[in-house]
Amino acid sequence: MLCCREISDQASDHIDGLGSAGVRLQVGMHLLLCRHCRRFMRQMRLTVAALRTRYEEPLSAGRAAELASAAMAMSPVPDNIKEE
Amino acid sequence: MFSLSDAELNRLRDGDPVLFTELVQYYHPRLVNFAGTYVGDRWSEEVVQDAWISVYKHLSGFAGRSQLSTWLYSIVRNAALSRLRKERRYRSLAEMARDENGGGAETWLESQFDERGRWLQAPQGWGTATAAAVLEEEELQSCIDRAIGRLSPLQQSVLIMRDQQQMALQDICNILEISYSNARVLLHRARLSVREAIELHLEGNECSVVGK
Numbered sequence: 001m002l003c004c005r006e007i008s009d010q011a012s013d014h015i016d017g018l019g020s021a022g023v024r025l026q027v028g029m030h031l032l033l034c035r036h037c038r039r040f041m042r043q044m045r046l047t048v049a050a051l052r053t054r055y056e057e058p059l060s061a062g063r064a065a066e067l068a069s070a071a072m073a074m075s076p077v078p079d080n081i082k083e084e
Numbered sequence: 085m086f087s088l089s090d091a092e093l094n095r096l097r098d099g100d101p102v103l104f105t106e107l108v109q110y111y112h113p114r115l116v117n118f119a120g121t122y123v124g125d126r127w128s129e130e131v132v133q134d135a136w137i138s139v140y141k142h143l144s145g146f147a148g149r150s151q152l153s154t155w156l157y158s159i160v161r162n163a164a165l166s167r168l169r170k171e172r173r174y175r176s177l178a179e180m181a182r183d184e185n186g187g188g189a190e191t192w193l194e195s196q197f198d199e200r201g202r203w204l205q206a207p208q209g210w211g212t213a214t215a216a217a218v219l220e221e222e223e224l225q226s227c228i229d230r231a232i233g234r235l236s237p238l239q240q241s242v243l244i245m246r247d248q249q250q251m252a253l254q255d256i257c258n259i260l261e262i263s264y265s266n267a268r269v270l271l272h273r274a275r276l277s278v279r280e281a282i283e284l285h286l287e288g289n290e291c292s293v294v295g296k
Contacts, residue, residue, distance in 0.1 A: 003201030008193055012272035016253070036203040043210055047279040050218040050228065051247035056113035064109030071108070071136035072101060 002026050007037045011044045086110040088152070097144045104143075108136060111153070114249055115160045121240035122164035127171075135163040150258065153251070157259040193276060210286050224285050231281035235274050242267055243274035 002010070002023075007030050013019040014027050031038050059067075086107070088096060096103045112132060119135075120128035138159055146155055198204055218224055232240060241260055245251045246267075257267050 003197075004203050005194075005197040005201035008197075009272070012275055013268060018253075018268065036206045039209065040207045043207065043279055043283070044275060046210070046214065046218070047275055047282060048247055049214075050282070051243065051275075051278065052250060053216075054228075054248050056117050056248075059109050059112045061105075061109060064105050064112065067112060067133060067136060068101065068105040068108045068140075070133070071140045072099070072104065074137040075141035 002030050004030075004034060004037050007031070007034070008040060011041055012048075014041065015045055015048055086153075093148065093152070097146060099140065099143060104140060107139075107152075107156075111156055112136075115156065117244055117248070118157060118241065119160050119164045121237050121244060122161070123167050123171075127167055128164075131163050131167050132160055135160045138163065151255060154255050154258055157245075157255075161259060192280060208283055208287060210283070218282065224282065227281050227285045228278055231278050232274075235277055238262070239270050239274040239277075242270040243278070246271055247275070 007027060010019065010023065010027050014024065017024075019027075031041060088103070092103060096107065115132045115135065116128045119131045122128075123131055135156075139156060142159075146152065150158075196204055196207075218228075232243065235243065238260065242256055245256045245259070246253060253264065253267055253271075257264050260267070262270070
């Protein structure tokens, strides 16, 4: 049986659905029995949810056109340089 | 999500200005945010503007073996590292990795358990806080921004790419040239730091004390 410290170590993997099935099962069983860890896991989920709803300010079409034009003007003919 | 059909990708390789502008419009803010984790806000815009020149120049060489996004992020990463070298502020990945030891939030979390690994006391309740409520509260948002700003560059990169931009962890590893397990550790530590910032804020503390 995993201890609470180990559950906290596994929190991100658990939220992301990573890790082995065995570990995920052990985490799930611990969460059933431990309300402190359930609270911690809820808070980690909320943290990730808050981060996922952040976003960069969208770029206006006009500014995108300016940037693209500037890049194209500096390099009018694309080279045939290979990707790594 | 920016996706192109094979035909569109071919047109982009040929330098189609409309598609290239759409590419810039979608990725520019994301890449500026990413570049900022290396060079800060001062140079991030400039680094990405320079990277677009390189992207356009090399488009025809993009063979599609990696995802277009991975290719773009790699170009921006190289541009950011070049800029750091130019400014003599370059720190190798090995140096950055050394800085990952003993992250503040993890140290804080360690102190919450007894010798058998059980909680010494219950984690503080967050009331009825939801992600939407967190987002609506401006002060908390700036607190999260500051918490992210205090993370190491690698932690910031992984957190922004994974949670904010929702990229696959394997793609992040390819771009940052780090192992999968390292990326998982970096992501976890970064999330712990942000979680602690939220907790301190909800308890009514100044978020500047996070990680101390």
